[in-house]
Amino acid sequence: MEIASLRTIGFGLRQIARYLGRSPNTISRELREKKVKGAYTPKKAQLKTYLRRYHAKRNCMKIALDPWLMGLVFKKLQKGWSPERIAGFGTLQGHPVSKSAVYRFVGSRCLERFLFWKRYRKRGGRKNKKKGKPLDKRKYIEERPFLENSGHLEADFIVSAHNSVCLLVVVDRYTRYTRIKRLPNRKHGTVLHAFEELLFGLNIQTITLDNDISFNHWKELQKKLDVDIYFTHPYSAWEKGLVENTNRWIRLFVPKRVDIQTINEETLKQAKQYLNEIPRQCLGYRTAKEVQLIAEVS
Numbered sequence: 185m186e187i188a189s190l191r192t193i194g195f196g197l198r199q200i201a202r203y204l205g206r207s208p209n210t211i212s213r214e215l216r217e218k219k220v221k222g223a224y225t226p227k228k229a230q231l232k233t234y235l236r237r238y239h240a241k242r243n244c245m246k247i248a249l250d251p252w253l254m255g256l257v258f259k260k261l262q263k264g265w266s267p268e269r270i271a272g273f274g275t276l277q278g279h280p281v282s283k284s285a286v287y288r289f290v291g292s293r294c295l296e297r298f299l300f301w302k303r304y305r306k307r308g309g310r311k312n313k314k315k316g317k318p319l320d321k322r323k324y325i326e327e328r329p330f331l332e333n334s335g336h337l338e339a340d341f342i343v344s345a346h347n348s349v350c351l352l353v354v355v356d357r358y359t360r361y362t363r364i365k366r367l368p369n370r371k372h373g374t375v376l377h378a379f380e381e382l383l384f385g386l387n388i389q390t391i392t393l394d395n396d397i398s399f400n401h402w403k404e405l406q407k408k409l410d411v412d413i414y415f416t417h418p419y420s421a422w423e424k425g426l427v428e429n430t431n432r433w434i435r436l437f438v439p440k441r442v443d444i445q446t447i448n449e450e451t452l453k454q455a456k457q458y459l460n461e462i463p464r465q466c467l468g469y470r471t472a473k474e475v476q477l478i479a480e481v482s
């Protein structure tokens with residue numbers, strides 16, 4: 185009301201702002217956004233403000249007002265889905281919701297305990313950029329070809345402190361499809377045979393490894409699988425970040441300090457299902473399994 189009255193008697197924006205103790209930008213925005221058919225009317229401006237607040241509050245409670253969405257959030261949080269994944273999946277199912285709305289609902293219902301990164305927070309630190317001397321003419325990660333399709337893999341081990349039993353984890357960089365195989369040890373012959381079994385019949389083009397001693401016979405592996413093998417730099421396993429991050433998710437099912445030999449096959453199957461059947465933001469909220477099937481057909 186005051187703004188309209190002051191404008192009527194000829195006050196400029198800065199004079200109104202000074203008189204009301206507000207910023208000139210605030211007054212300018214009020215006049216610009218609350219106009220109706222080019223004219224600023226106090227009653228209509230007030231109605232616009234009311235409607236904006238109403239819709240903002242309703243959006244904040246969007247999940248609470250939608251039983252389907254509320255059920256989805258509770259169910260998927262317990263399965264370890266992130267708010268981003270839940271929002272993307274809900275939108276694809278015809279119930280559009282933003283990740284911010286999911287986060288607000290999680291906070292309002294004290295559900296933070298289900299957020300993965302709250303439970304498994306990893307402290308950041310300086311990356312070790314120590315470079316060793318090139319080893320046996322191996323090709324390093326900067327020489328990898330540009331990623332255009334599936335068939336480009338990253339591989340790593342999850343090891344046990346109890347014995348030599350380990351998990352070989354192989355992830356497709358394009359589809360994010362994950363394969364897991366338990367090995368009795370990391371001897372060259374065992375690793376070679378495991379790769380042959382996991383990748384049989386697949387069109388594999390490259391594999392990225394770290395400088396684990398198990399890969400010292402990489403030339404034989406490269407020849408046997410007919411692929412190009414690339415390595416991270418010494419002391420820089422973080423350069424194959426996809427499989428490193430995948431290992432963190434697998435730790436939901438295979439906790440540290442647990443003997444991998446005691447993990448049953450059903451648990452490993454659940455881990456693979458979880459990783460390959462969860463919607464991923466980087467895949468347009470499709471699952472790795474869906475994208476992998478499309479890649480194999482094409």
